[in-house]
Amino acid sequence: MVCLRAAVCLVGLVAAVSAKPAVRGRALQQYYTYGSQGDDWTFGECESTIRQSPIDLRSEDVDVPPVGTKFEVVLNYRYANCSEVIISNSGHGVQYDCAELALLPGEEEVGGDGINGTDIAGEMIKQRSPLTAGFGGSYTNETFYRVLQFHFHAPAEHRVDGNQPALELHIVHQASDGSLMVLGIFYDVGREPDAFLQRLIDAGFPPANETMTYTDPLGLSLADEVARFLPTELPGLPLLAYHYKGSLTTPPCSEVVDWYVVRGTLTATRAQLDAFDDVLITEGEGNFRDVVNDQNVQDLYFTTVTTLF
Numbered sequence: 581m582v583c584l585r586a587a588v589c590l591v592g593l594v595a596a597v598s599a600k601p602a603v604r605g606r607a608l609q610q611y612y613t614y615g616s617q618g619d620d621w622t623f624g625e626c627e628s629t630i631r632q633s634p635i636d637l638r639s640e641d642v643d644v645p646p647v648g649t650k651f652e653v654v655l656n657y658r659y660a661n662c663s664e665v666i667i668s669n670s671g672h673g674v675q676y677d678c679a680e681l682a683l684l685p686g687e688e689e690v691g692g693d694g695i696n697g698t699d700i701a702g703e704m705i706k707q708r709s710p711l712t713a714g715f716g717g718s719y720t721n722e723t724f725y726r727v728l729q730f731h732f733h734a735p736a737e738h739r740v741d742g743n744q745p746a747l748e749l750h751i752v753h754q755a756s757d758g759s760l761m762v763l764g765i766f767y768d769v770g771r772e773p774d775a776f777l778q779r780l781i782d783a784g785f786p787p788a789n790e791t792m793t794y795t796d797p798l799g800l801s802l803a804d805e806v807a808r809f810l811p812t813e814l815p816g817l818p819l820l821a822y823h824y825k826g827s828l829t830t831p832p833c834s835e836v837v838d839w840y841v842v843r844g845t846l847t848a849t850r851a852q853l854d855a856f857d858d859v860l861i862t863e864g865e866g867n868f869r870d871v872v873n874d875q876n877v878q879d880l881y882f883t884t885v886t887t888l889f
């Protein structure tokens with residue numbers, strides 16, 4: 581293999597890694613554009629008026645959960661280190677998949693040594709036991725949600741009291757019944773660089789319509805990034821997230837997503853944010869869907885999220 585250290589190796593050059601090209605069809609779909617920031621989408625459920633995303637997370641709309649309802653959500657993370665990351669650039673976003681996926685309950689490892697299987701898009705993928713494979717996952721409401729992929733939007737899709745942060749990370753989790761949970765994390769410019777973003781910048785971004793494999797002997801983990809929200813001086817203090825039931829923000833805009841958008845922003849340097857802008861903003865158009873009308877605000881709650889790593 582022609583990869584040095586945490587080197588980036590283009591698929592095709594790394595025959596030793598996998599015999600099957602790791603192109604993920606879903607990530608490379610090209611049938612929509614951000615020309616009108618999503619206002620013109622007629623695909624799937626995009627025109628629904630029930631629970632479309634993103635929305636403006638307005639302080640005055642955040643409700644106190646009704647008495648007697650459970651509102652504390654435990655994100656019981658078992659983030660794993662992924663050593664082989666598949667990076668795909670669909671032309672309107674850069675997505676990170678692990679060559680391995682955690683198994684969901686009911687799924688079986690294919691092949692006696694668990695080296696192959698298929699993901700929901702029918703692509704060949706390696707699968708291993710839930711706690712140790714891929715990017716890991718979270719036990720939320722006693723259900724295992726594996727990390728399916730993560731990706732970025734520049735500028736952010738959700739707004740906070742009308743403000744649009746510079747960058748939004750979406751960590752997409754999937755349960756065995758197909759339901760999705762997405763953890764959203766905002767970034768804005770600040771003095772402190774973000775180590776996780778820097779690793780992704782160092783890994784590099786494939787050109788539009790291309791996929792590459794990033795091999796990292798230490799493994800890439802989301803744990804540190806989520807942990808950055810937890811105040812070190814007050815260990816155990818939960819973080820707050822805006823929770824509402826919304827949709828995918830890309831076609832077909834399926835209304836199946838439990839959104840947890842973490843309150844507050846992480847900081848990155850101007851240079852780091854510029855690196856993401858360079859690949860995510862094409863011809864002046866950011867890869868964000870504009871906020872939809874206020875259809876969800878009656879169900880917007882602050883949730884106390886307790887993370888256990």
Ligand SMILES: *[C@@H]1O[C@H](CO)[C@@H](O)[C@H](O)[C@H]1NC(C)=O
Nearest residue numbers: 650651653720721760761838
């Ligand atoms: C977890 O449970 C709470 C309370 O029942 C619910 O509001 C929330 O949507 C659930 N989250 C997920 C991801 O299922």
Ligand SMILES: *[C@@H]1O[C@H](CO)[C@@H](O)[C@H](O)[C@H]1NC(C)=O
Nearest residue numbers: 660661662798799800801804
């Ligand atoms: C995962 O990677 C982190 C660095 O990102 C490292 O601190 C940690 O020890 C690794 N965990 C395992 C199980 O290798």
Ligand SMILES: *[C@@H]1O[C@H](CO)[C@@H](O)[C@H](O)[C@H]1NC(C)=O
Nearest residue numbers: 690691692693695696697698
């Ligand atoms: C999985 O791998 C085994 C051998 O490694 C092979 O016989 C089998 O056909 C593969 N399964 C699929 C679904 O490709």
Ligand SMILES: *[C@@H]1O[C@H](CO)[C@@H](O)[C@H](O)[C@H]1NC(C)=O
Nearest residue numbers: 609610611670671787788789
């Ligand atoms: C990527 O593919 C789409 C659809 O095939 C095409 O319209 C677009 O020009 C391609 N972009 C680049 C940079 O090749």
Ligand SMILES: [Zn+2]
Nearest residue numbers: 731733750829
């Ligand atoms: Zn997204």
